Amino acid sequence: MSRGSDQSRPRPDDRERKRPGLLLGRPFGVPVYVTASWWIVAVLITLVYGGIVQSRLALGPASYLLAFVFAVLLYASVLVHELAHSLVARGYGLPVRRIVLYVLGGVSEIDREAPTPGREFWIAFSGPLLSLLLAAGAFALAHLADPFSVPGELLFQLWIANLLVGVFNLLPGLPLDGGRLLRAGVWKLTGRPHTASVVAAWGGRVLALLVVALPFLFAWSAGSAPGPWAIVWGVLLAGFMWMGATEALNNARVRARVPGLRxxxxxxxxxxxxxxxxxxxxxxxxxxxxxxxxxxxxxxxxxxxxxxxxxxxxxxxxxxxxxxxxxxxxxxxxxxxxxxxxxxxxxxxxxxxxxxxxxxxxxxxxxxxxxxxxxxxxxxxxxxxxxxx
The missing domain is CATH 3.10.580.10 (CBS-domain)
Known part of the structure; x- marks a missing residue:
């Protein structure tokens, strides 16, 4: 899933980091890179989802090609989501270094933090909002197509992909967009961005623990054992969220010291x-x-x-x-x-x-x-x- 906007503060002797992967292009002037780790998810989605497509459409080997298209659509949805963050940030005068797509989603690298909670809110909310609007549009079109046809399957994949990206990123914890929305709210209420960052980061850590527990809770409620894939994805997502939340806590400590620079x-x-x-x-x-x-x-x-x-x-x-x-x-x-x-x-x-x-x-x-x-x-x-x- 998308990591949303990354507004961590660079240090004064940072140089432009090495290119993180293959440059896909520069939509609206924003460099977009995809890392080699994307292929890991693409292969997994193709193998797992290909069997589902085969059971629905009976396309033979072409079912796996359609499953690969779903992997591409998922990351295209992430890219659109990240572009929304980047363009809103640039509209507020914040420099955007690049967008990076990687194994668990994507991130917009924004070189400065939003100066107000209101701008923080709109930069964070723009991504999920666009994802959910695209999901709604694709859902409406999917009902006009034959669900057992290739166009119907593609439209189904498109609205599912955008729904996943939009909903997941609204979870209230850093490094997700929902964490930045929570941070904006706490910042607005308290007037203390440092406190807001700490609250949102701990929200991310709590979510990470819940994500690990979910496969086991669902299996327990169904009276069965959790599937291995559910456990693997749960651990991967939880690890990603825990590390992002920890990084946010560290960045909050750094930013708390910035006013003391003279x-x-x-x-x-x-x-x-x-x-x-x-x-x-x-x-x-x-x-x-x-x-x-x-x-x-x-x-x-x-x-x-x-x-x-x-x-x-x-x-x-x-x-x-x-x-x-x-x-x-x-x-x-x-x-x-x-x-x-x-x-x-x-x-x-x-x-x-x-x-x-x-x-x-x-x-x-x-x-x-x-x-x-x-x-x-x-x-x-x-x-x-x-x-x-």
Whole structure:
């Protein structure tokens, strides 16, 4: 089933992750990938559902071809569902990285969280709403077709696929869309998005336990033993939901620390030195001025690079007297500067827009305050203290 929208916050030194699979296309400009794990579900659906089609239509080997078409329709329904999330998110100005279809459904990777509970609600609800509308339309058309014909079977498959995707995703627990709806409601009532995320994530964990128990409960009520396929699917879905809920809890803890990010407080003190100064001289200057970092200037006094700590440490004491700082410095770019007044979400947004290892922190008048390392930001949002020196 669909995982819905994934609005986890990237860290400031995240790079674009590797392509997760085969690029299917870019509908409405959104890249859509399918992973190799999709074939696992496609084969299972074909084998299991093919026998059902054969009993209904007696098509022989073609029954398995029609069953494979159902697997394709199921994932096409997931794709339409995810596109609804993505387009509504983009309509609210939130960047959508891509859609990924995988073994248990799909996910829309949205790079920022919705700023209000109302927008969170509509981004989450758009997917199930479209799925249920498609299910209703296909259900109506199916009643106009012969149920024992190929078109009738395909229409039956289409409304069943969309009904499954829509209803399953309305279950009230993260990482499902229903979990995001629950989060939006709790957020609206309490005004605390962190609390809302924790409630919705624990809702997902409770649902995961119920999904594991359902095959056994149904079998017990029928006075029989649960089927092996029911147990396998129950465990798979429950595992997916439990891991997604756990990830949501971790993300909630991270987001709770974001308001504490302040560029001014995280900036490391720096000393500026000319490019031809030996490392030994830069070390002395840094010690004298109590600086943690060394930045390198050109002939005009403009900061052009930053001494790379690992590269500098690799230089032996005997060589530091004649190796210039420029040899162990990393060049800065046009995006290597942030304002000292940036805090919280604004600071994180600026850093993730142009992920770099370090940034110059400047006052409003252009004066250099210090150096901000992405590793220090990651340490804070991970609950650790930044390393200095």
């Amino acid at each position: 560029a001014r407080e995280l900036a490391r003190p720096v000393v500026s030195v000319p490019a031809d100064l030996p490392l030994a001289g830069a070390d002395r200057r840094a010690d004298e001025e109590g600086a943690d970092e060394v930045v390198v200037t050109d002939a005009g006094g403009t900061v052009v690079s930053v001494v790379h700590p690992a590269a500098a440490e690799a230089i032996t004491d005997a060589r530091r007297a004649w190796v210039p700082v420029s040899d162990v410095a990393r060049a800065l770019t046009e995006h290597s500067t942030v304002s000292a007044d940036l805090e919280g979400e604004e600071l994180l947004t600026e850093l993730t827009r142009h992920p770099l290892p370090e940034y110059l922190v400047r006052e409003a008048d252009g004066a250099l305050l210090g150096l901000l390392r992405a590793s220090d930001v990651n340490a804070v949002i991970s609950g650790r203290s930044p390393r200095r020196g």
